[in-house]
Amino acid sequence: MGIYDIFLSNSGPAVHMQAQCCAAYERHLARYVNTPMTLLQLGIREGGALQMWKKWLGPNARIVGIDGDPGCARHADEQIIVRTGNGSEAKFLREVVAELGSIDVVIDDGSHQMIDMIASFDFLYERISPNGVYLIQAAHTAYLPSYGGGLNESGTIIQRFKDLLDExxxxxxxxxxxxxTSFTKSTLSMTAYESILVFEKAIAPNRHFIRTGGY
Structure with a gap:
């Protein structure tokens, strides 16, 4: 069953997500279905997304949720790990990374505040697996002053994305x-959807120009 079907048929804890997210997830994360992997989500809310990942990715996936609300610990089960803390704080994230050992996918669905999005990305991106994927949801908040954003404002995740495109x-x-930079050397692609940013890493991406055919 695809993730969109799982999302639509959800009758458990609530999942807050824009529908177009499902297409992005299918495109960038389908290779992880039914494989041993670790997914880290920043922001838990009612816990529905953690259950969605569990159903879609299969029994070999380790799902980890981070949230500042201690009450979110109730969403842990045999396949889901919950850790309480600030998902943009380097000291806390360092402890989580040390505990997990390997992280294949990060999904930032946390505070959506610009300062938090950037701090989380700056710490975690270089620490996920060499073939990992980093997704940022609700990137549209980069245009909202209440989240520290605004059109062409410096210090937003959208402006950071533009700078990294040069990098x-x-x-x-x-x-x-x-x-x-290390970002240049480790990054295969950057993809922007409406409200979703995706970064994919690769081991030694092949950037050589090759000519075939001709006379």
Whole structure:
């Protein structure tokens, strides 16, 4: 069963999600279905999304939820781990990463505040697996002042995405005006949907130009 069908047929704890998220999840995360993997979600709410991941990804998946509300611990079960803390605080995240050992997918569905989104990304992206995926939900909050956003405002996750798009192409910038970084070297692709940002990593992405055919 696809994740959209699971989402629509949900009769358990509530899942808050824009419908277009399902297409993004299917496109970028389907390879993890029924494989041993770890998914970390920032933000739990009623816990419905954790159960959705469990059903879709299968019995080999380890689902981890982080939330500042201690009451969210009730959503833990034999396949779901819940940790209470600030998902944008480096000290807490370092402890979680040390405990888990490996993280394949991060889904940021936390506070949606710009300062938190960026802090979480800055810490976790370089620490997920070399072939991992990092998804940010509710990226539209980058345009809302109540979340620290605004059109063309500096310090938003959208502006950070634009800057990282340059960084992804740093190998092609002349005169060393922008030097390749660890992000350049480890990132395969960046995808923007309405309200969803996706970063995919790869081990030594093949960026060589190759000519075949011709005379």
């Amino acid at each position: 992804l192409h740093a190998n092609h910038v002349h005169n060393n005006a922008l030097r390749p």
